[in-house]
Amino acid sequence: MPRQPVYEQVIDDVTASIRGGTLKPGDKLPSITELCEQYRASATPIRLALRILDERGWIEVHQGKGSFVAQSPPA
Template sequence: MPRQPVYEQVIDDVTASIRSGQLKPGDKLPSIAELCAQYDASATPIRYALRILDERGWIETHQGKGSFVTEHPPA
């Protein structure tokens, strides 16, 4: 079975962590550099994953501050 793309893995992991309550509204996600190290990936797929999570309403990204779980993530 082929490995899923890194960006999909990040999206799945973050949404699962939010759904399980491991990440709560207002929690800060790891930095792009930390996520790159965690997934052994370049910044490009990590940024793409964060953008998709932002567009879907799971997180909010604040320039220079980082990415945070939204107050009301999707059910």
């Protein structure tokens, strides 16, 4: 089975953590650097994943502060 792209893996992991209650509204996500280490990936797919999560309403990205779980993420 082919491995899914890193950005999809990040999206799946973050949404699963939010749905499962591991990440709660307002929680700060790991930094891009930390996520790069965790997924053994470059910053490009990590940034893409965060942008998609932001567009879908799961997280809020605050320039210079980091990424946080949205106050009311999708059900």
